[in-house]
Amino acid sequence: MKAKTPNAIDAYVGDRVRQRRKLLGLSQVSLSESLGITFQQLQKYEKGVNRIGASRLQRISEVLGVPIGFFFEEGNDRGMGQHLSPHADEVASFIASKEGLALTRAFIAIDDPNIRRTLLALARSLGSSQAAADEPESWDRVDNLRG
Numbered sequence: 001m002k003a004k005t006p007n008a009i010d011a012y013v014g015d016r017v018r019q020r021r022k023l024l025g026l027s028q029v030s031l032s033e034s035l036g037i038t039f040q041q042l043q044k045y046e047k048g049v050n051r052i053g054a055s056r057l058q059r060i061s062e063v064l065g066v067p068i069g070f071f072f073e074e075g076n077d078r079g080m081g082q083h084l085s086p087h088a089d090e091v092a093s094f095i096a097s098k099e100g101l102a103l104t105r106a107f108i109a110i111d112d113p114n115i116r117r118t119l120l121a122l123a124r125s126l127g128s129s130q131a132a133a134d135e136p137e138s139w140d141r142v143d144n145l146r147g
Contacts, residue, residue, distance in 0.1 A: 004049075011048025013057070016071045018046040019096050020064045023104060034063045 006014075021031050032042040035056070044050040052060065061068045094100040110116050 006048035007051070008048075010051050013052060013071045014046040014048040015096065016073070017042075017052070017060055017064070020066060020070070021046075022096065022101055024064065031063065035059055 021028070028039040028042050028046075032039040035042070037056075041050065045052050045056075057068060057071065061070065064070075095104060107116065107119070110119070
């Protein structure tokens with residue numbers, strides 16, 4: 001018997017639960033205890049293996065301190081069974097990574113909005129510079145400048 005593939009929406013919602021849990025520094029055990037479920041059940045929710053019911057999602061949103069809409073942000077709003085955009089998957093994967101989580105926490109800790117804007121501008125410029133460096137055309141431009 002072939003293993004059932006999780007629905008893309010269920011997997012996305014579960015990933016958002018995991019992201020928020022990690023951002024708050026909660027373990028699966030502590031969140032599952034707050035919800036009155038086993039940590040194995042929470043693991044299944046986070047992987048999208050088991051669908052989260054409406055009342056359970058409401059409780060999760062209360063415990064994690066976010067509105068229910070948080071679990072659907074960046075998702076495809078056209079309905080169930082449709083795939084999420086590659087951009088949403090890329091962002092979700094980064095935020096859930098060790099580096100993404102550390103960067104998010106550090107950024108949130110910056111109180112000065114001017115420093116936040118400056119840091120964001122720096123990150124954008126570095127990203128643009130790296131993207132340009134990765135393009136073959138940019139090497140041609142560098143070669144032309146040399147000579």
